[in-house]
Amino acid sequence: MISAIRGTHDILPGEVERWQFVERIARSLCDRYGYVELRTPVIEKEELFAKGSGESTDIVQKEMYAFTDKGGERITLRPEATPSMVRAYVEHSLEHALPFAKLFSMGPMFRYERPQKGRQRQFHQFDVEVFGISDPAIDAEVIDLAWSLVTELGIAQAELVINSVGCAECRPKFHEALLKALGNDLQTLCADCQRRAATNPLRIYDCKVPADQPVIDALPHAIDYLCEPCATHFAGVRGHLDAFGIPWKISHRLVRGLDYYTRTTFEVLGQTLGAQNAILGGGRYDGLVKKLGGPDRVGIGFAAGIERLVLALPESLAAVKPARVFVVALGDDARAEALKMLRELRAAGVPAEMEFEARSMKAQLKRADRVQAAVAVIVGGDELARGEVTVRDMRKSEQRAVPRAQAVEAVRTAL
Ligand code: HAM
Numbered sequence: 283m284i285s286a287i288r289g290t291h292d293i294l295p296g297e298v299e300r301w302q303f304v305e306r307i308a309r310s311l312c313d314r315y316g317y318v319e320l321r322t323p324v325i326e327k328e329e330l331f332a333k334g335s336g337e338s339t340d341i342v343q344k345e346m347y348a349f350t351d352k353g354g355e356r357i358t359l360r361p362e363a364t365p366s367m368v369r370a371y372v373e374h375s376l377e378h379a380l381p382f383a384k385l386f387s388m389g390p391m392f393r394y395e396r397p398q399k400g401r402q403r404q405f406h407q408f409d410v411e412v413f414g415i416s417d418p419a420i421d422a423e424v425i426d427l428a429w430s431l432v433t434e435l436g437i438a439q440a441e442l443v444i445n446s447v448g449c450a451e452c453r454p455k456f457h458e459a460l461l462k463a464l465g466n467d468l469q470t471l472c473a474d475c476q477r478r479a480a481t482n483p484l485r486i487y488d489c490k491v492p493a494d495q496p497v498i499d500a501l502p503h504a505i506d507y508l509c510e511p512c513a514t515h516f517a518g519v520r521g522h523l524d525a526f527g528i529p530w531k532i533s534h535r536l537v538r539g540l541d542y543y544t545r546t547t548f549e550v551l552g553q554t555l556g557a558q559n560a561i562l563g564g565g566r567y568d569g570l571v572k573k574l575g576g577p578d579r580v581g582i583g584f585a586a587g588i589e590r591l592v593l594a595l596p597e598s599l600a601a602v603k604p605a606r607v608f609v610v611a612l613g614d615d616a617r618a619e620a621l622k623m624l625r626e627l628r629a630a631g632v633p634a635e636m637e638f639e640a641r642s643m644k645a646q647l648k649r650a651d652r653v654q655a656a657v658a659v660i661v662g663g664d665e666l667a668r669g670e671v672t673v674r675d676m677r678k679s680e681q682r683a684v685p686r687a688q689a690v691e692a693v694r695t696a697l
Pocket residue numbers: 361362363364393395400401402403404405406407409410411539540560561562563564565566582583584585586587588589590
């Protein structure tokens with residue numbers, strides 16, 4: 283037997299309904315908040331992420347599925363959606379058609395990480411991006427959309443954490459303060475942290491090595507180094523969240539594992555998820571569009587892990603199955619008529635099934651019960667001769683004869 287690749291999953295019937303529920307609510311929210319869909323390819327040039335996500339990130343350093351294709355080009359499976367969304371926005375000059383672009387996308391992402399509960403190598407994101415709006419009200423709208431997703435899915439044990447990582451103006455001062463506070467302790471940190479100190483000191487906050495944590499916990503906080511405009515912006519975001527009644531907490535360690543963030547960062551943490559507890563994360567990225575060759579447009583967005591949303595859904599969310607109809611055929615002549623009946627029901631929008639092997643009435647009704655059919659339509663030789671079918675309400679175990687021509691209508695009423 284050839285098995286699936288480590289870190290990838292088949293989503294089987296029985297589970298897929300939970301996925302569809304999540305996708306349905308996500309799409310419905312985008313519709314209500316005015317976000318339109320943009321679909322980008324799964325493969326991109328490797329340099330898009332080196333430049334977009336950032337050379338110093340773990341994603342680019344360790345986790346990309348990058349390869350040389352048969353034409354000699356360096357290609358990668360996308361590890362995240364944001365650089366692709368920006369690329370498409372720039373490549374198609376969408377700033378003209380959509381000066382205030384509010385976009386979303388859904389699909390698979392790939393990161394070569396160590397698989398564990400809630401962490402796969404192929405996983406799926408619901409991704410939301412906004413280009414061209416800098417007012418704190420849009421930060422609050424994006425966070426509101428993220429929070430509404432979690433609450434409308436019925437995920438109760440969740441916590442919103444926010445932070446601000448400043449901008450190109452104030453970041454250097456914060457970096458300086460970080461390095462100063464580290465001092466000689468830097469030598470005691472892991473090799474990754476030593477590298478981070480040289481390339482992008484903010485990334486030290488990404489460190490997961492337990493021995494390094496006491497030193498990192500004592501480091502300065504980004505919000506204490508914000509310039510005046512960044513501080514005002516962050517106060518604006520908090521004010522809107524308070525007005526919406528959305529509970530938030532500041533997390534000083536929330537610098538996010540990607541290099542493009544400026545100002546607002548946020549995550550929603552699921553309290554039932556274990557180690558991989560980030561249900562979604564995002565933030566503002568004001569320099570990225572320009573960096574990737576586009577106009578000077580600000581940006582903000584987030585991505586939710588669909589696997590993690592599905593894991594955090596309430597257990598009680600049984601898949602709501604549509605009421606089904608089971609067509610029962612007795613005898614060869616009736617069978618041809620029953621097949622026609624089956625097609626008519628489906629064309630009329632009624633989900634209907636039938637047993638294709640010739641079986642007894644009892645066996646067919648048993649099967650109807652197993653698929654939880656609400657109604658059975660019995661087509662037999664006697665009924666045919668009279669130009670009728672029998673419509674049986676499976677829940678009440680009641681049945682009646684109806685003229686063949688009115689069968690679809692009678693089934694609809696019985697449902
Ligand atoms: P991220 O925090 O790297 O951000 O990923 C967002 C979400 O994707 C995570 O919170 C998590 O739910 C899910 N996720 C990430 N890696 C895995 C994995 N290996 N297995 C399962 N789920 C995973 C981004 O990707 C940014 N592009 C978000 C963003 C959009 N920022 C601005 N706009």
